[in-house]
Every structure is written in structure tokens, then in C-alpha cells.
Amino acid sequence: MAREIHGMVEKRGAGLWLTHVFMILGVLVIFFPIWLAFVASTVTQADIIRPPMPVWPGDQFWTNYKNALFSGVNVPVGTMLMNSLIMAIGIAVGKIVISLLSAFAIVYFKFPGRGVFFWLIFLTLMLPVEVRIVPTFEVVASFGMLNSYSGLIFPLIASATATFLFRQFFLTIPDELAEAARVDGARPMRFFWDIVVPMSRTNIAALFVILFIYGWNQYLWPLLITTDPEMNTIVMGIKQMFPSGDDFAHWPTIMATSILAMIPPVIVVVGMQRLFIRGLVDSEK
Amino acid sequence: MEKRVTFRGWLLPLLLIAPQVIISAVFFFYPAGQAIWQSLFIPDPFGLSMQYVGLGNFEFLLSDPFYRASFVTTAIFSILVTLCSMIPALFLAVLADRLIKGSGVYRTLLIWPYAVAPAVAGVLWLFMFNTRVGVVSWYLGQLGYDWNHVLNGGEAMGLVVVASAWGRISYNFLFFFAALQAVPKSVIEAAAIDGAHFWRRFWTIVLPLLSPTTFFLLVVNIVYAFFETFGVIHTITAGGPQQTTTILVYKVFSDGFVGQDLGSSSAQSVILLIVVGLLTVVQFKFIEKRVHY
Numbered sequence: 306m307a308r309e310i311h312g313m314v315e316k317r318g319a320g321l322w323l324t325h326v327f328m329i330l331g332v333l334v335i336f337f338p339i340w341l342a343f344v345a346s347t348v349t350q351a352d353i354i355r356p357p358m359p360v361w362p363g364d365q366f367w368t369n370y371k372n373a374l375f376s377g378v379n380v381p382v383g384t385m386l387m388n389s390l391i392m393a394i395g396i397a398v399g400k401i402v403i404s405l406l407s408a409f410a411i412v413y414f415k416f417p418g419r420g421v422f423f424w425l426i427f428l429t430l431m432l433p434v435e436v437r438i439v440p441t442f443e444v445v446a447s448f449g450m451l452n453s454y455s456g457l458i459f460p461l462i463a464s465a466t467a468t469f470l471f472r473q474f475f476l477t478i479p480d481e482l483a484e485a486a487r488v489d490g491a492r493p494m495r496f497f498w499d500i501v502v503p504m505s506r507t508n509i510a511a512l513f514v515i516l517f518i519y520g521w522n523q524y525l526w527p528l529l530i531t532t533d534p535e536m537n538t539i540v541m542g543i544k545q546m547f548p549s550g551d552d553f554a555h556w557p558t559i560m561a562t563s564i565l566a567m568i569p570p571v572i573v574v575v576g577m578q579r580l581f582i583r584g585l586v587d588s589e590k
Numbered sequence: 591m592e593k594r595v596t597f598r599g600w601l602l603p604l605l606l607i608a609p610q611v612i613i614s615a616v617f618f619f620y621p622a623g624q625a626i627w628q629s630l631f632i633p634d635p636f637g638l639s640m641q642y643v644g645l646g647n648f649e650f651l652l653s654d655p656f657y658r659a660s661f662v663t664t665a666i667f668s669i670l671v672t673l674c675s676m677i678p679a680l681f682l683a684v685l686a687d688r689l690i691k692g693s694g695v696y697r698t699l700l701i702w703p704y705a706v707a708p709a710v711a712g713v714l715w716l717f718m719f720n721t722r723v724g725v726v727s728w729y730l731g732q733l734g735y736d737w738n739h740v741l742n743g744g745e746a747m748g749l750v751v752v753a754s755a756w757g758r759i760s761y762n763f764l765f766f767f768a769a770l771q772a773v774p775k776s777v778i779e780a781a782a783i784d785g786a787h788f789w790r791r792f793w794t795i796v797l798p799l800l801s802p803t804t805f806f807l808l809v810v811n812i813v814y815a816f817f818e819t820f821g822v823i824h825t826i827t828a829g830g831p832q833q834t835t836t837i838l839v840y841k842v843f844s845d846g847f848v849g850q851d852l853g854s855s856s857a858q859s860v861i862l863l864i865v866v867g868l869l870t871v872v873q874f875k876f877i878e879k880r881v882h883y
Contacts, residue, residue, distance in 0.1 A: 324685050325692070331682045332699050335759060338714040339702065341725060345717065356728040407610040414603035415596050422607055429618050439846040439855050440624035441617060463617040468610065476593070483595040493597040522707035524821035525843065540707045544825050556723065563710050570705035575698060582764060 339567070345560035346370070353556045365557065373561040378546040382562050385539040388454075388531075389521055390569070392538055395458040396520035397513050400467050405505070408471035409497055413483065426465040434460060434526055442529055452533040461519075461526060467512055474508050475501065511584030514577050518570050539566040622863070628856035640853075647857035656833060657841070657858075664837040667751060668815035674755035676807055679762030680800075684792070686763075687770040697767065704760035708753075709821030715753035716826050739827065743834030746827045750835050753826060754819045762807050769803040770796070809873050816865070838862055 341360075345353060348363035373382045410416070411423055434441065441460050450456030478501065486496040502509075527541040537545060543562050547554045574581050629647050631640040651657045682700065686693040703711070718726045719739060727737040739745040773796055781791045820839050823829060829836035829844060836844065842862065846855030 321689075324688050328682065328685045328689070328696050331678070331685070332696060335700060335703060335756070338711070338718060338756070339706070341718060342714050353723050356723055357725050358723065360725075403609040403613065406606040410603035410606035412593055413597050414599065416600040416603040419603075422611060425619070426610065426614065429614050437618075437621045437625050437859060438843065439852060439859070440621035440628070442847075443624070444617065444621055459613060460617040463614045465610075465614075480593060480595045483593070483597075487595065487597070493599070493602060496597075518705060522709075522821075524707065524709040524824070528824075529847065540709050540821070543710065543713050553722070556717065559713065560717065563713050566710050567706045570707070571702055574701055574705040578698065578701070581701075582768075585761070585764065586768070 342560045342563050345556055346564050348557060350553070350555060350557055354553055369557045369561045370565075373558045373565065377542075377562070378555065378558060380534040380537060380542070382539060382542070382565055384535060385537050385542045385562075386565060386569075388457075388536060389538040389540065389566075391454055392457045392523070392527070393517050393520035393569075395454060396461050397516035399458055400462040400464075400516055401509055401512055403462065404465075404467035404471050405502070405509075408468050408475055409501060411468075412472055412475040413493065413496075426468055429463060429465045438525065438529065445530055451530050452536045456530050457527060457536075457538070458520075461523065467516070470508065470512060471505065474505060478504060507580070507583070510577070511580045513584075514573055514581045515584040517573055521570050625856045625859040625863070628852055629860045632853040643853070647853045648861070651854060651857050651861070656836075659833065660836050660838055660841045663747075663833075663835065664816065667747065667754075667819075667835070667837050668812050670747075670751040671754045671758070671815040671819070672808060672811040674751055675758035675811060676762050676804070679759045680766050682759070683763050683766035683770055684796075686767055693767075697764075700763050701760045703757040704764075706757055707821060708757065708819055709825050711753050711757050712750075712822040712825030715749060715756070719749055741831055743831055746831060746835050750819070750823055750826050754815060754822045758811060758814060762811070765803055765807055766800065769800050773799050806873075809869060813866075813869055813873075816862075816869075838865075 341358075344360060344362050345358060346369050347366040348359060349365055352358055352363060374386075375381050375383060377383075377385070407422075407426065411419060445451060445456045445460060448456075450459075482500055483496060486500065491499075522540055523538070524541050527538045528544075531537050531541070534542075534545070539562065543559060543566060546559050546562065628640075630642060630644060632643050632647065633640055682696075686696050689696075706714070716724075718724050719737060721727060721738050721740055724737075730737045737745060739749045777795060778791060781795055786794070816837070817839055819837070820843065823835055823837060823840050824843075827835045829840050838858065839862065842855055842858045845851045845858065849855075
């Protein structure tokens with residue numbers, strides 16, 4: 306009986322096949338732009354500017370990727386990849402460190418002004434960098450931080466999402482642990498390092514995945530503050546590879562760069578799928 | 591909620607909180623304050639001094655047909671992005687939920703586009719629809735349709751909507767799939783025994799149970815369309831043709847950085863700030879409700 310009901314709900318036979326067919330069609334449609342970019346990165350410019358371009362990869366893979374990585378258009382893509390990596394890791398690590406510290410202070414201490422600080426931090430949740438770009442640009446420029454990693458990183462860690470996540474998590478750590486630490490005469494920072502940080506491992510890892518993608522995929526901010534091509538990040542640098550006039554863009558190089566730009570975040574998302582989904586659900590709660 | 595057990599001292603917590611407070615003050619509160627302050631002034635033609643105009647910038651903006659058009663553009667754009675990313679995602683999630691085996695493989699494949707930056711997604715879609723080399727535009731040409739998003743505003747809008755919605759399908763899929771998996775199987779099976787076929791079960795049982803997720807995704811996707819699609823628009827259309835794809839965030843950028851109109855750009859930032867505030871309130875109200883759900 307149970308099996309029959311099951312059969313009514315979860316399709317078998319023809320229905321099951323149909324579900325798979327639709328699912329595969331969906332995946333193909335969603336993958337099509339990526340596939341096409343990959344094909345374009347393995348053929349010659351001549352193959353592309355006489356449409357329609359081929360739909361199967363050509364034999365120029367090494368030529369195009371070597372050309373992109375070591376020469377690029379304005380600057381070697383290898384340099385841009387390095388800049389992106391530093392920016393993404395800087396944002397992820399920076400935000401996690403300052404958030405762990407401030408969440409620990411807010412949860413485990415009663416100090417004057419705690420409520421005020423809490424609300425000040427809360428306010429920063431509300432305003433994405435896109436909204437305050439002009440004055441933020443002026444601040445960064447006045448500090449001489451244009452074309453620098455600190456200029457790329459600091460304005461993007463000034464938001465409190467991570468602080469909130471850690472606060473929520475710290476509140477679930479049993480009080481007995483802090484009590485025991487206090488009885489043993491452990492200093493607060495010892496408690497922080499030996500108990501709080503190890504217990505937050507999974508949350509830290511999940512948040513790292515989300516913040517890495519967030520940092521890697523930034524576009525507007527690097528576009529504004531990196532006027533020197535040597536400091537371009539890969540995501541904003543692709544647009545700079547298009548010629549300004551009526552010339553043909555060099556599509557194989559541009560598409561090889563696009564593929565290179567998506568490899569690190571795809572590895573992070575697919576490779577750490579569990580953590581990624583957890584981080585996604587946590588940070589939107 | 592508070593901890594019963596806390597540590598003593600006030601210097602240490604202030605030191606711990608200092609990095610975040612300093613960074614927020616310098617890179618968040620000061621610039622945000624500047625935006626509000628500058629929105630009350632206009633620079634003189636030589637850029638030497640600022641003249642106080644009160645709410646003049648706002649009055650000017652709200653009577654400016656281009657700004658009002660940008661509001662309408664943003665509304666259309668965000669509704670379309672939300673629909674084009676949520677409907678396919680729900681469809682795929684329903685399919686994946688019906689599979690006993692293999693849904694993990696599909697999920698792994700479907701989350702790829704989420705990792706692709708909006709600006710890179712813009713380049714990929716631009717490549718397919720490029721007027722000279724694009725594969726899709728070429729085949730459309732063979733069918734007798736002359737695709738040209740550089741000149742045609744409607745086509746430009748369609749292209750930026752699809753490119754923006756593409757990566758979001760992954761995101762929405764994950765949330766819908768998780769929500770579908772949480773629907774109690776016993777309820778579905780009871781309905782099946784009563785003879786309700788698949789579509790009837792979907793409309794009368796599953797969809798109502800998904801409504802908290804759906805509402806959450808509506809808000810989150812609108813916020814995304816408002817603030818995170820700059821890269822798509824900048825790479826594909828740069829706001830054109832004739833400003834048909836100039837959404838509000840793009841206009842803050844083009845008036846502030848390209849047009850150097852600081853007063854107007856700041857006033858626009860303040861208006862956006864109010865919009866974000868309202869959306870955040872809606873989101874929090876909803877989350878409160880969901881807790882009791």
C-alpha cells in the first residue's frame with residue numbers, strides 16, 4: 306500500500322523519464338552561455354567574426370589561455386587574478402576577524418555604550434556601497450588609498466552582516482562553558498581562543514565561502530578606485546578589454562578571461578557546496 | 591536575548607569592538623553623512639564653493655522627467671528580473687523534488703551560475719547577442735528577425751533582464767528546493783489517496799506551503815535587482831539606448847562620476863537610502879512573522 310501511494314507521488318516509468326528530460330533541458334539551457342564562452346576561448350578570432358561561430362571547442366585552448374594569462378589586453382590576466390584573489394581573501398578574512406571580535410564583546414561583556422554600538426553596527430546593514438559611492442570615493446581618495454589593496458578592501462568590510470551571524474551563534478553557546486572558564490580563572494581572551502573560536506569553526510567556514518564570492522564578484526567599487534591597470538581585478542578588467550571604438554573586440558582572449566574569472570568562485574561554490582548552502586541560508590535569515 | 595554569564599571590565603570590550611567601529615565610522619557613517627549633507631547643496635559653476643539649496647535638489651530631481659523615467663525603468667526591470675528568475679527556479683525545483691535519485695547531481699550543476707559575477711554574466715550574454723558576432727542574434731537574423739539591442743530599447747531591456755535573472759535562478763532554486771523538501775510527505779500522500787492529481791496537489795497544498803519562501807525571495811530578488819545588477823548594465827548597455835536601461839543605481843553612478851553633478855547624485859543616494867530602508871523594514875517584519883509561522 307505504502308509503495309503504491311509512493312508511486313502516485315513520486316513518478317516512475319514514463320513520468321520519471323519526462324522529469325529527467327525536462328531537468329536535463331533546464332540544465333542545458335542554463336549552461337549554454339558558459340559552454341559558448343568556453344568554445345569561444347578555444348577558437349581563433351577569425352572563427353568568431355564570421356558568424357555563426359562553431360559550437361564545439363577548437364584547438365586554440367593553450368594559445369588563447371597563455372595569451373590571456375601572460376599578455377592580456379591592457380595588463381596580463383594573471384596580474385588581475387592575483388589582485389582579485391587578494392581582494393576576495395582580504396574582504397573575507399577582514400570581515401570575519403573584526404566581526405568575531407566585536408560580536409564577542411557585545412555578547413560576553415556589559416560595558417558602557419554597548420547598546421549604542423549595537424545599534425550603530427545594526428544601521429550598517431542597510432546601505433550597500435552602491436548607494437554611497439561618491440562620498441566613499443572621496444574618503445578613500447583623501448587617504449591616498451586609490452589603486453591600493455586597502456582601498457579595495459576596507460570600504461567593503463564596513464557592514465555588519467557577519468557580526469549579526471556571530472552574535473546569534475554566540476548566544477547559543479551554553480552559559481556553563483563561560484561559567485567554568487570564569488571559575489577556572491581563565492581570562493576572557495583565553496576563553497575566546499580556546500572555546501568560542503573552535504566552536505564557531507563551521508560558521509566561520511560557511512561565512513568565508515559567501516564573503517569570498519561577494520568580494521570576488523565586486524564590480525563597481527574596483528572600477529572606480531583602480532585607475533591603474535596593474536591594480537584591476539579580473540571581474541572589472543574584462544570590460545576594460547573591449548576596444549572603445551568600432552574595432553572588433555578580441556573575443557577569444559576576452560572569453561578565456563571570462564572563464565578564468567569564474568573558475569575560482571565556481572570551485573569554491575561547488576567544492577564547498579554544503580558550507581555554501583549553509584552560509585547562504587544563515588546570512589539571509 | 592542576553593547572556594547570564596558575562597566577563598568584567600570595560601577596556602577590553604572597547605578594544606575588541608574598536609576595529610569594527612572605526613572602519614564603520616570612516617567608510618560608512620562619514621560617507622553616508624556626507625551624502626545627506628551634500629544633497630542639500632549645489633556647487634557653483636566653477637566648483638569653488640557650495641551653495642545651500644535646502645531640498646532644492648530633491649524638488650529638481652522629482653520634477654526631472656529623466657529621473658522619473660529612471661524610477662519607472664527600475665520598477666519594470668526589478669519586476670521582470672524577479673519573475674524571470676523565480677518562475678524557472680520554481681519549475682526546476684519542483685522537478686528536482688520529484689526525483690528520488692539524482693537530484694544532487696542536478697543541484698551541483700544548477701548552482702554554477704550563482705558563482706558567476708553579474709559583470710561576467712553580462713559579458714557572456716552580450717557575446718551571444720552581439721549585433722556582429724553573436725550566435726543567437728545571427729540565428730534570429732536567419733529567421734528574419736533583426737536583433738539590435740544597441741538601438742532598440744525594448745531589446746536592450748530584455749537582454750539586461752535575462753542576463754541579471756540568469757545567475758539568480760540558481761539562488762532561487764536552492765531556496766525553493768529546500769522548502770519543497772520540507773513539505774511533509776504525509777500531507778501529499780493523503781491528498782494523493784483522495785485522488786488529487788499532481789497539479790491539483792501543487793496548487794492547493796504545495797504552493798500555499800511555499801508562500802513564506804516565495805515572499806522572502808520576492809523581497810531579496812527585488813533588492814538584488816535594485817542594487818547588485820550594476821555590473822550587468824554597465825557591461826551590456828551602459829544605461830542606453832536613450833537611457834532605457836538606466837536604473838536608479840546606474841544613474842547615481844553616471845550623474846556622480848561621469849556627469850560630476852555631486853548635489854544631484856547625493857540627493858539620489860538619499861532617495862535610494864530611503865528605498866533600502868523601506869525594503870529592509872518589510873524584510874524584518876516578514877522575518878518576525880516567519881518565526882511564529
